[in-house]
Amino acid sequence: MKPLLLGLCLACAASAGFAQQTLVVGSKRFTESYILGEIAAQTVRATGTNAEHRQGLGNTGIVFAALKSGSIDLYPDYTGTVARELLKSEASDLESLNRGLGPMGLGVAVPFGFDDTYALAMREDEAQRLGVQTITELAAQPQLRFGLSHEFLNRNDGWPGLARTYALPQAPRGLDHGLAYEALAGGQIDVMDIYSTDAKIAKYKLRVLRDDRHFFPDYGAVLVYRLDVPQRFPRAWAALQRLQGRINADAMVAMNAQAELGGQGFADVAAGFLARSDAASATGRGGFWSLMLGRDFWRLTGQQLLLVFASLAAAIAAGIPLGVWAARSRAAAQPILSGVGLIQTVPSLALLAFLIPLLGTIGTWPALVALFLYSLLPIVRNTHSGLTGIAPELRDSARALGLPAPARLRLIELPLAARSILAGIKTSAVINVGTATIAAFIGAGGYGERIATGLALNDNAMLLAGAVPAALMALLVHALFELLDRRLIPAGLRQASG
Amino acid sequence: MIALENVSKAFAAKAVLAPTSLAPSQGRTTVLLGPSGCGKSTLLRLMVGLIAPDSGRALFDGTEISPANVDTVRHRIGYVIQEGGLFPHLDGIGNVTLLAGYLGRDQGWIEGRVSALCALVRIPRELLQRYPHELSGGERQRVALMRALMLEPEVLLMDEPLAALDAITRRELQGELKELFAALAKTVVLVTHDLHEAAWFGDEIVLMRAGRIVQRGSLEDLLQRPAEPFVTQFVRAQRADPRLVAK
Numbered sequence: 001m002k003p004l005l006l007g008l009c010l011a012c013a014a015s016a017g018f019a020q021q022t023l024v025v026g027s028k029r030f031t032e033s034y035i036l037g038e039i040a041a042q043t044v045r046a047t048g049t050n051a052e053h054r055q056g057l058g059n060t061g062i063v064f065a066a067l068k069s070g071s072i073d074l075y076p077d078y079t080g081t082v083a084r085e086l087l088k089s090e091a092s093d094l095e096s097l098n099r100g101l102g103p104m105g106l107g108v109a110v111p112f113g114f115d116d117t118y119a120l121a122m123r124e125d126e127a128q129r130l131g132v133q134t135i136t137e138l139a140a141q142p143q144l145r146f147g148l149s150h151e152f153l154n155r156n157d158g159w160p161g162l163a164r165t166y167a168l169p170q171a172p173r174g175l176d177h178g179l180a181y182e183a184l185a186g187g188q189i190d191v192m193d194i195y196s197t198d199a200k201i202a203k204y205k206l207r208v209l210r211d212d213r214h215f216f217p218d219y220g221a222v223l224v225y226r227l228d229v230p231q232r233f234p235r236a237w238a239a240l241q242r243l244q245g246r247i248n249a250d251a252m253v254a255m256n257a258q259a260e261l262g263g264q265g266f267a268d269v270a271a272g273f274l275a276r277s278d279a280a281s282a283t284g285r286g287g288f289w290s291l292m293l294g295r296d297f298w299r300l301t302g303q304q305l306l307l308v309f310a311s312l313a314a315a316i317a318a319g320i321p322l323g324v325w326a327a328r329s330r331a332a333a334q335p336i337l338s339g340v341g342l343i344q345t346v347p348s349l350a351l352l353a354f355l356i357p358l359l360g361t362i363g364t365w366p367a368l369v370a371l372f373l374y375s376l377l378p379i380v381r382n383t384h385s386g387l388t389g390i391a392p393e394l395r396d397s398a399r400a401l402g403l404p405a406p407a408r409l410r411l412i413e414l415p416l417a418a419r420s421i422l423a424g425i426k427t428s429a430v431i432n433v434g435t436a437t438i439a440a441f442i443g444a445g446g447y448g449e450r451i452a453t454g455l456a457l458n459d460n461a462m463l464l465a466g467a468v469p470a471a472l473m474a475l476l477v478h479a480l481f482e483l484l485d486r487r488l489i490p491a492g493l494r495q496a497s498g
Numbered sequence: 499m500i501a502l503e504n505v506s507k508a509f510a511a512k513a514v515l516a517p518t519s520l521a522p523s524q525g526r527t528t529v530l531l532g533p534s535g536c537g538k539s540t541l542l543r544l545m546v547g548l549i550a551p552d553s554g555r556a557l558f559d560g561t562e563i564s565p566a567n568v569d570t571v572r573h574r575i576g577y578v579i580q581e582g583g584l585f586p587h588l589d590g591i592g593n594v595t596l597l598a599g600y601l602g603r604d605q606g607w608i609e610g611r612v613s614a615l616c617a618l619v620r621i622p623r624e625l626l627q628r629y630p631h632e633l634s635g636g637e638r639q640r641v642a643l644m645r646a647l648m649l650e651p652e653v654l655l656m657d658e659p660l661a662a663l664d665a666i667t668r669r670e671l672q673g674e675l676k677e678l679f680a681a682l683a684k685t686v687v688l689v690t691h692d693l694h695e696a697a698w699f700g701d702e703i704v705l706m707r708a709g710r711i712v713q714r715g716s717l718e719d720l721l722q723r724p725a726e727p728f729v730t731q732f733v734r735a736q737r738a739d740p741r742l743v744a745k
Contacts, residue, residue, distance in 0.1 A: 393579055393580075393581065393583050394583060394585060394586075396543075396548055396579070396583065397577070397579065397583030397584075397585070398585070399548055399572075400546050400548060400572055400575070400577035400583075401572060401577075401596070401597045401645075402568075402569040402570070402571070402572030402573040402575075402597065403569070403596075403597065403600060404569055407600055411596065411600065412585055412587075415585075415587045416585070416586070416587055418587075490586075490587035490588070491629060492585075492586045492587045492588065492589065492629035492630060492631060493586055493587045
């Protein structure tokens, strides 16, 4: 027993000594690599191990050289890249890769759970005009101008191999990847290389061309590491291994979008992800409430409130006049009421998917537009029924007084319909709170972010940490409108009806 | 002041008013009498431009009522309906002063007018702070009358103003209204289905049936010189009413 204890103490002392060392994480120079590097570095730090993130070291060659020389200890890469670029081989399964890397003192591990394969993309309208759907069909369009990232141009698994496989006649030019989108949108180039987890595919209305000859291999995201890392940083390594399978393609697209379109810092994006997945795995320990009121709670609440009330305000501004118009004109009533009713029948995800290309962006705007459209029906319908439900003798009394139509509407009809209109607004607001959670699927944030994460990770606690505050918010909104009803509705109407 | 010339009206292809002419005497009370559905309310609504005639003309002060002048005409007409037609979202004072306020009348003038009308319809000023549902039926009709008289109209149109009241309140208001009509000396047109009420108010009674005027004249004329058997029939049916016997 004693030798065992002594050994344990020595082991602790030893690991404490090693913990003074710093684990250096590298990353390549594009958003996804930054984010994955940051996730790795923060995961390491969370174990009490020092970690440094050398961001955006350069292309694969530079980062790989840094790894071999020991300047960095690990970096995120993709199985296909490692196979073709580093090992000059076609086999990209983890076992083959580790066989190839082993002699260099390196290895791959921790498949994150998503593929980021290369692809070629064109503007949707251009592709449609030319009828191009596959890379094979590009060969018949020699006039197309290719703008490819420098790395893609020179990689074995990039342009040279691709041009050979598909016999592409075009002469591509090298272009910074970040600038290529604008160049494509502006019509200066026709074809660019992209990643399948690219946040900008929707924003720039791109058509991803099918790799019909399966040239691009699997590009599973993994960590490439020095084989001594597990011994030098055992706790950190154990924590890193827990990242395996934790990031699916949707989560990665969402994080890319947060960084590239939402303007969040890489460290924040990574921290947000870790907070969610930490919280997700920590529910047993920290309890549900601490998960629910976690540090992103107020940010999500703010986003949720913005989504609900900004769209509601717009729906009030448009819905009440529409309702008045429908009540005034029998000819307009049917088209207006069935129109807003029809919108309601479109499933929310379908509507969001439809709005993204229409607005050319993901995130808050399409979410606001969708919520606005959904909010219309209750407000328009209740305005219409509130106005048409006014007793004929009151309508006559107002006319017989000699008040012109606009004054009747303002002084008499709208106040008489106020209760019905407010009830419609309340319905819209409460429904909005629920529908707004779906907006997280297109990166608009809010409590839905947790629900989306919970669904992606099959984590019920995380799902509830989003669903419960949303339900509570719906109740609060309901209560708020009860209060407003008491404040806004003229005493004569309230007491008269009970 | 008010004249209907050969006006007719049909709703949903069903004639409710055959071509009819009527010019209520100025400064006197004309009562439109008849069973329900006889077209008496339709005549009243034509006078205030709530409906337009299918044929013929509705005139006010010698000018045909048209969409262009109807609101101005209505400012010169007071209109009271069965339950008063008070707006439930406004308190008494809000109902009474709504139009004057909208037309931008001087606040002092409005105040003076409200005080005068309170005295005229015998209602305490404080009662006007109440909402319609907080008033009794009789009080509601008094407030409705104030609203109708606010702009000092030349004509007062009343559509079954007392029909919804209990017998005692109704009796009381009948007395007061008659005094008030006499004091104001306005042109009044009152619609009722009640022979007794018609006799009580009417300087002239216009008896109607099925969209046309059967007979015009005093109660005496209806009783003694019925224009057709329906007149006697109608009178007999209501004679059973003890109030008429009492008169």
